[in-house]
Amino acid sequence: MGNLADRIEEYLKRILEQTSEGYIMLQRSELAGVFSCVPSQINYVLDTRFTVERGYLVESRRGGGGYLRIVRLELGLEGQYQQVMRQLIGEQLSRDRLNGLMERLVNEELVTLREAALIKSILSGDALSGEFRDWDVLRARLMKNILTTLSREDL
């Protein structure tokens, strides 16, 4: 584990643990400076190590005063939210199964009633019937996205 990418990874995870906000902000070029490497190396580390699957979310902004923001997802809830849900959702998600899922999420108090109504209003697709190739596949993808968002530690 002595290579550059691994060291940058460790470094980021260490300061990420020390913070209480659930996220850190930094500048790509600055970090590259610390490790004396090209800036794009940072992207490599972020792309390979700080993925959603591993429990992280990365946001950024370009231009003057730009930044990178690495958000940690709640590992505690990840069991409930992500692993279980992902398996449950699979590649496709029918309207009925969506409703079942939402009910369960509300019962377990992982989402509020309002949030549930919101999600259903979008994913039930009344407003959009006929727009998509395969609505069930889309619904599954969106639902995973939603769960990932809801497990952000900074919300």
Added chain:
Amino acid sequence: MGNLADRIEEYLKRILEQTSEGYIMLQRSELAGVFSCVPSQINYVLDTRFTVERGYLVESRRGGGGYLRIVRLELGLEGQYQQVMRQLIGEQLSRDRLNGLMERLVNEELVTLREAALIKSILSGDALSGEFRDWDVLRARLMKNILTTLSREDL
């Protein structure tokens, strides 16, 4: 958020909150003086941060005794906000305008941070790029749908 534009934005929002009239009046060159920048920088900030989507209106007058006037638009609590929003959204809704709208809804405390993140995660379309014919049109339709849902009394 250390860059100039962000600082000017904060400054303006702060004095805008402290006033009771709902608007502020100031001179472009004077403000530019406060931040030691060129006057056109002020226009940049106004154009990018104080848009209608975000709930602001900017009026101005040239010539001797000219001024800038920034008006904060409140969304009436009476559910008329839906109409306002519908008009604002129109037939198409770009990502940038969506973000502006969401910021406003959060500011007005009509949606929570979580709800905002949720909506953005779906409508920003990262997960679905290439799926749709016209994503801006879709985004507008979905957003209207969402607002309708959120204005339900029983949630």
Added chain:
DNA sequence: AAGTAGAAGGTCAGGAAAGGTCAATAAATG
């Protein structure tokens, strides 16, 4: 009333300051 000088604010193009992408190469691994 007409003209004009000065005092605002407006526009736009260009450059600088971030971060992003991709393909070529090098290193490690099996």
Added chain:
DNA sequence: CATTTATTGACCTTTCCTGACCTTCTACTT
């Protein structure tokens, strides 16, 4: 030796900042 993983550098996009030049308004002069 083959394949995956890491590293680099050239080039791109987005966001910000500045300065030159333009338009509008007021006030004053004639």
